[in-house]
Amino acid sequence: MSIQYEVEQLADSYGVSDSFPKDFGYGEEEPDIEDSSSPSDSKPRILLMGLRRSGKSSIQKVVFHKMSPNETLFLESTNKIYKDDISSSSFVNFQIWDFPGQVDFLDPTFDYEMIFRGTGALIFVIDAQDDYMEALGRLHLTVSRAYRVNPEINFEVFIHKVDGLSDDHKIETQRDIHQRANDDLADASLEKLHLSFYLTSIYDHSIFEAFSKVVQKLIPQLPTLENLLNIFISNSGIEKAFLFDVVSKIYIATDSSPVDMQSYELCCDMIDVVIDVSCIYGLREDGSGSAYDKESMAIIKLNNTTVLYLKEVTKFLALVCILREESFERKGLIDYNFHCFRKAIHEVFEVGVSAQRPLGSQAVGSPCNKAVALNGTPRNTL
Ligand SMILES: Nc1nc2c(ncn2[C@@H]2O[C@H](COP(=O)(O)OP(=O)(O)OP(=O)(O)O)[C@@H](O)[C@H]2O)c(=O)[nH]1
16 A cells, blocks of 8 residues: 655654653553552553453553553463553543453452442453353453442453454454343343443453543543544545554544544554654754654555545544545645544533532532543643
């Protein structure tokens, strides 16, 4: 594929820097590995649970720390609850808690009530390449306990490592797991507990797409964002638009036309290209500056008359659009509409900040502030 690109943001310095993750805003991982008996942090959380070796740490590292999937082969087993606060580098203002496979609910040091009370989403990872009967038992035990403590939690099941399965086998596995898990819930009279299922693998974009859906459910402004994107694309002749969290490549919103995996992958690749080029050529000679800032924008024309258009929206968010070359002839209009769109997004989150203030001191997880606390945006980050 021949790619013609202009990355207007690139500075004229050509100093090569290897400082990308840090300078770009990746927070250093919390060095301390804490266990559940530590005082709880007030950040809302997404829990990653599942049996040993199901792939929890790999998911976290690949999605939030740019680890390449092959490197996960060398990850050591997690022995304590690992809290990863990604809010300093990402729009998504939460902590991810990676649990060791063998969490024991009967262990008195495991204060699961405290843990589940401040939880926005519980992701249960099932290794689809393994026998999943034990995992299903564990899933049932975990979600039923969590539901009793906090029925507001979103329960998400990642049927993981599906890269090793044929397409038919994937569908069959999903159907079987879905059926069995819901039967177990019905037997326990927990029909109201809703489980969402996703087929995932760290070897393709499915894990990012699944995480996007999980995070979107925690963003109260989602309908507004979708609406703004719809208005923007229909007035600009754009086919598809995603609002991306640049660090994780999670899309936090898109317009209401269906998402096809190829478009999503194309947009993810564009972010990688822009950030990588910007890291190499965009920083100052002494390595200072940021690979992503207010000036960040890029246009890539593909050889199939498609144009990719990326622009900075906030410190953490970028708009990435796919459009036809003909529509791009009206670039001035698109730029103007983008300007209005960006302003509207800032207003949406400013309202979020002011709406949050009076609630600031409430405990995370209490029903009335769930909508605000679980969303990462209401901070001084715009
Ligand atoms: N084929 C395949 N392997 C994966 C995938 N995700 C993770 N793995 C592999 O699964 C193994 C276990 O991954 P971990 O992330 O350490 O699993 P974990 O659930 O954190 O394990 P514990 O820390 O023991 O609870 C590693 O060798 C990973 O490379 C995937 O999507 N596909």
